[in-house]
Amino acid sequence: xxxxxxxxxxxxxxxxxxxxxxxxxxxxxxxxxxxxxxxxxxxxxxxxxxxxxxxxxxxxxxxxxxxxxxxxxxxxxxxxxxxxxxxxxxxxxxxxxxxxxxxxxxxxxxxxxxxxxxxxxxxxxxxxxxxxxxxxxxxxxxxxxxxxxxxxxxxxxxxxxxxxxxxxxxxxxx
Numbered sequence: 001x002x003x004x005x006x007x008x009x010x011x012x013x014x015x016x017x018x019x020x021x022x023x024x025x026x027x028x029x030x031x032x033x034x035x036x037x038x039x040x041x042x043x044x045x046x047x048x049x050x051x052x053x054x055x056x057x058x059x060x061x062x063x064x065x066x067x068x069x070x071x072x073x074x075x076x077x078x079x080x081x082x083x084x085x086x087x088x089x090x091x092x093x094x095x096x097x098x099x100x101x102x103x104x105x106x107x108x109x110x111x112x113x114x115x116x117x118x119x120x121x122x123x124x125x126x127x128x129x130x131x132x133x134x135x136x137x138x139x140x141x142x143x144x145x146x147x148x149x150x151x152x153x154x155x156x157x158x159x160x161x162x163x164x165x166x167x168x169x170x171x172x173x174x
Contacts, residue, residue: 006058009042011035013065025049035063098125 007025011018011032018035020042022028030045032038039059047054065073094115101111108126109119117125 004056004058006060007042007046009038009059009061011038011042011061011063013063018063020045022046035061038063095125095129098122099129102126 007022009020009022011020013019014031016033018032018038020030020032020038022042022045025046028042028045028049030041032041038061042061043054043057043059046052046057046059064070094117097115098111098117101114102108102122106114107119108122111117112119112122115122
């Protein structure tokens with residue numbers, strides 16, 4: 001099986017348009033009004049030039065904004081990646097601490113006070129920690145669990161949107 005070829009659509013802002021060039025294919029230039037249309041326009045130009053179907057290759061969009069802006073964007077992406085990693089680490093540490101505090105026999109309210117969380121959040125974390133990996137949240141709950149949380153077992157038990165709107169308008173009329 002042949003590997004799918006990837007082309008780079010290098011685009012630069014030019015007034016209200018994005019000027020597009022594809023360095024891998026000589027003579028492929030295009031333009032797009034918005035950045036979200038660059039891939040489509042580059043794909044169309046590449047397909048026409050190479051006489052291949054537009055879905056037979058990948059297109060990677062690479063905006064060039066100038067060295068200073070490119071560096072700022074790179075820093076922002078790296079910081080976002082680090083923040084995401086830190087958030088995952090914090091969630092894992094919170095789950096471990098919650099599990100250990102509850103295993104000591106502390107109440108959810110006490111564990112929440114120690115961790116700086118509400119007792120409701122501690123209950124959510126504890127429930128998620130007990131759930132086997134890969135199981136969707138809420139997928140295996142019994143009707144008793146739903147009655148305890150106040151949520152119905154099936155979302156279909158809610159009235160249709162039109163009925164909710166009529167009900168809301170009646171309340172507004174009073």
